[in-house]
Amino acid sequence: MDIMSILKQINGVLWGPIMLFLLLGTGILYTSKLRFPQVRRFKNIFKQAFGGIFKKEKTEGQEGGISSFQALATAIAAQVGTGNLAGVATAIASGGPGAVFWMWISAFFGMGTIFAEAVLAQTYTENIDGEVTGGPAYYIKKGLGSKFLAGFFAITIVIALGFVGNMVQSNSIGEAFNSAFGIPNLYVGIIVAILVAMIIFGGIGRIASFAEKVVPFMALLYIVGGLVIVLKNADMILPAFKMIIYGAFNPAAATGGIIGVSVKEAFRYGIARGLFSNEAGMGSTPHAHAVAKVKHPAQQGLVAIMGVIIDTLVICTFTALVVLMTGVIDTGLTGIALTQEAFARGFGAFGNPFIAICLLFFSFTTIVGWYFFGEANMKYLFGKGSLTIYRIAVLAFIVFGTTMKVPVVWELADMFNGLMVIPNLIALLGMISLVVKTFNDYESKYDKLGNLK
Template sequence: MNLITIISKINSILWGPIMLFFLLGTGLLFTLKLRFIQIRKFKYIWRETFGGIFKKIDKADEDGMSSFQALTTAIAAQVGTGNLAGVATAIAAGGPGAIFWMWISGFLGMGTIFAEAVLAQLHTERVDGEITGGPAYYIKKGLGSKFLAGFFAVAIVLALGFMGNMVQSNSISEAVHVAFNIPKVVTGIVVAGLVGLIVIGGISRIASFTEKIVPIMAGLYVLGSLVIVFINYNQILPAFKMIIYGAFNPMAATGGIIGASVKEAFRYGIARGLFSNEAGMGSTPHAHAVAKVKHPAQQGLVAIMGVVIDTGIVCTLTALVILTTGAFSSGLIGAQLTQEGFIRGFGGFGSTFVAICLFFFALSTIIGWYYFGESNIKFLFGKKGIKFYRILVLLFIIMGTAMRVEIVWELADTFNGLMVIPNLIALLGLFSFVVNTTKDYEENFNHNDISEHQHN
């Protein structure tokens, strides 16, 4: 039995029904206990996210970054190859109905990501003068488990800092090679160089980069997708029909083109949705922890907007491009299926458009994931470990372009699974912290909102 088969077997257990049940269950628990905060507080989610966007923002420093910068750093990590390749994989394996279950996982994930951001805000620490936070800190300080905290920190450095960034550089080099015929290793060296220039400037340069690039990058992709969807406007309703019908009766939705069962639609939709928005995985709390806000629940609300943008907008548009252009019946999978949708919409330029978007999506994800890894290097070794970590990340980025993509994905999946477990234990163990903090926000901080809770 070769290495890839062994890792794949481990992953099928690790990412089997039990993990999906716990991830979804945690989201459902917080959604119910916080009384559907993602709907109830949508006005405040919008206000907290975009209210101060045009005000002069202080530069990020050792005391943290602005709430909006924290969100863009989180979105930089969330919006990546999963939004292009992951959505396509879900449709290819589970039929259009998988998108319905992706929405469900996103909706419930909003409860989880709110809880993660609140806990991260409550349990920050100064490491060598710099404010730092994330699951390792709330596991150690809140749960009181040094072992689980250390286990999480090691798993996330391997999952995102090293393996995950190899996946991203592999995707970038592949897309650039197909579109422009540039050798993969050349792309790897260029990406490593760009990443090096950004991360060497520390938190202020990382925050400044994500704050500028993420809105442009997401805006460009959304615009391109909308153009194609509106060109095929007569297919919009049939596409939504396929998604809704396909969630409960896949064969009827596609006329039997994709022989997917309801079970497959559910499994791939949920798994790819959680993979894309990262709710419950313990990655985005590192950015939300260092946001300069007056109350932890404020950043929790901002974190919900990350899932709205990632799953609600970007993933949905990718799905609509694939379905309205008819690309889903092409037999292609992964990023190639998404590329096919854009080629059908934009002609030859479609391939270039996807390559450019993928380049920026994956580059910003590398920056976000680098930062999450760095927070855990600080947890394990203090600031002195950062220089060595930085060099290793850049080497892994170049190596990723030369490796077989299957083994890199499988290893990333394994370590992702390992970091989810301690994070979920902490979320469930510190449940009352989240509920009490939210109650405090609604009763004492959010004055305009008190009247709506008088009757509760």
């Protein structure tokens, strides 16, 4: 049995029904215990996330941290990646249009999970050599009281995101630019590594500054591109939404039997794609939310919810609509090829370069975000002195990744992603009473718009 077969068997267990139901179930549990904060506090979420963008006033809280919006931008930088382009298309190709409905459901309940992650990350931080650091390793050790699980999480996320995951991202950039512009993959890898080095050697300040400037631009670019195609095919808007709703419960009726899938497959691929895309419960984004300077941990929990809204309910939905409205669903394509074909039909010759440019932004910002998440765990494991070696290793993996055939790398990334979810979910389920208590305290002190009572 070769390594590919072994990895597929492991991932079949790791990412099987049990994991998906645990992730979704944790979201449902938190959403009900917190009394649907994503609905009740929507105005508060919006104000907390965007209300301070143009204000330069000093924020109370942690020294050496970043602003709430910078933390959100850094989290979204990591959340919005190749999955928003390739993953959504794969979900539709494998689970039919109904997968999009279940993707929305997973995002809705994932908001409860990601709120809890951000609250715990804010509650348990450490000051390492003058820098505020936090994330699941820190709240697992301090809150759950398990050094073993904390160390296990830290090791798996460094491998999953910092090394293996970033190889996948750089490979996506290399392939896209080679296909669109004929540039050799290795050259693309070297250029990407140099640009990444210029950011990550500047520390969290430069990473946060980069994220708050680039993330809004890249999101807007993709949304505008998707909106143009949606408006050009306005007569297909209602049919597309009908395909999504019908497909969730009767896949054959949604496409006339073009895609032979069941409700079970629509559910499975939609839930999986939603959770993989917004990373709720995976333990990645709390590293960004931990270092935000806020007056109350629940404030950053509400900001974290906005990350799921932007990633899944906005960006993934635009990908889905473009795929469904341009009629490419019956081409037999999947992944990034399906998305490219959809935009090629919508934009003509400009479609392929447009996706290549979007993929560059999405993957590049994910590399920077994932680097930062790995950095927090390198500091946890080995202290700040280990960062130079870690940075050089990340840059080498970026270059190496562009030259590889990635099926094995994808499987490795999935395996380590699955392994890092386990200790994080144990912590989330073990500390639910603390999160509820923190949110109740916030609601007793702040009104519906987030103003002190």
